[in-house]
Amino acid sequence: MNESTLTTVLEDAGLSPYQAEAYVTVLELGSASATDVADKSGVPDPRIYDVLRDLEQRGYVETYEQDSLHVRAYSPESVLEDLRGRAERFEDAAKEIEGLWESPEIDSHTVSLVKRIDTVLDKAEAKIRAAENQVLVAVSQSQYVRLRDALQDAHDRGVHVRLAIYAEDSSNHSLPPESEFRTVATEVRHRSIPMPLIVLVDRTATCFAPHNLSTNRYGIIVEDRTHAYVFHWFFMAGLWESTEPLFTDEGESVPRTYVNIRNCIRDIAPLLEDGATITATIQGINVESGAEVTLEGEIVDIDYPSLEDAGRDSLFSYLGGQATIIVETDEGVSKVGGWGAVIEDYEATRIVIEDVSYE
Structure with a gap:
């Protein structure tokens, strides 16, 4: 580092230009008179005395009388400690700025674009660990390993987990054993075509990133029910049904x-046609008030116009349109819809078929 650069760095560390020039000159001379320091450093003679006294107060030099005012540099330990401390603070500040830029704080109803896939995985892990009802996941094998512990934790807490995993080689030697899958998910599927990373949690949060072979390297973190609803249909129709x-x-x-009302209707429709009595417990949300509710009663009917047209054996679990369960409780008859229900009384988040019987 040349003299000019050193002087600039000292200025960045808090010295004035005259102080930096005078201090570098004192270091070079070892000890010298104030006038010699002024001549060599370029600090004006009338200013040199004030400059040296300021440096002395900061612990950089000491002055002494010897016919005239002389100066010598203190041991640089305190100066070096100060500079190194400043360097550490600058480094910490740089890391903090980088972190705040790449991983912004997520407010409610926000969509955030991030540059690092690790940021998306970090947020996905945190959301999975906080999940209360359901998690939908599409991952590569390496991403699965990253999220495995969080998925296991959610599964252990009774969260319904659907896991789609990309495995180029789907042999038993490549994929984890079934015994492991039983500890992390309610249902697991795979395919050999790369998939984007998608994690949907409790119908409110979405973490997304293109697959590893994509030229686009970015991630999206969404905390909004409407956007999550769109990603849900992409997950079901574009990924899940192709696995x-x-x-x-x-x-x-x-x-x-069941956490998907259409899957539930698919299974109970033929039972109702055959005259079965089906009792259920439904956890959901009051469409008008937003309050959480639990309904217990008998499913007496369904309203799913697409069912008859699609045929019972056709793939219709991801079709749009109305999907309603009519349930009779002690309080009366209520209509229950699925995610995004607007014409029903309640939006079901979880449906438990408790019993099926025939007279």
Whole structure:
């Protein structure tokens, strides 16, 4: 580092230009008279005495009388400590700025674009660990490993987890064993075509990033029900229905839990046609007030116009349109819809079929 650069750095550290020039000159001379320092540093003679006294007060130099005012540099330890401390603070500030820029604080109803996929994964992990009802996940194998512990934690707490995993080689040697999948998800599927990263949590939060082979390297973090609804349909229609089943713990026996009303209707429609009595517990939200509710009663009918047209054996679980369950409770008859319900009394977040019986 040359003299000019050193002087500039000292100015950045808080010295005035005259103080920086005088201090560098004192370091070079070792000890010298004030007038010699002024001549060599270019500090005006009338100013040199004030400059040296200011440096002395800061602990950079000491002055002494020897026919005239002389000056010598103190041991640089205190100066070096100050400079290193400043360097650390600058480095910490740089990291903080980088973090705030790449991982902005998420307010309600926001869409944030981030540059690092790790930021998306960090937010996805945090959201999964806070999940209360359901999680939909599409990941590569490496991303699955990153989120595995959070998924296991959510699954252990009774959260309904659907996991779609991209595996170029779907052999048993490449994918985790079923025994592991049983600890992290309610249902697992796979496909050999790359998928974007999508994590949807409790119908409110979405974390998205293009797949690893994409030329676009960015991530989106969304905390908004409307956007989450759009990503939900992309997940179901664009990813989930194109995957191959690996594991599910959703057997035919009851009680059986659903977080998708269309899947529930698909299964109970033929039972109702055959005259079955179906009792259920439905957790949901009052469409008008937004209050959480629990309904317990008998499912007496369904209203799903697409069902008859699609055919019971057709793939219709992701079709749009009305999907309503009519349930009779002790308080009366109520209409229950799925995610985004507007014409029903309640939006179901979880449906548990408690019993199916025939007279």
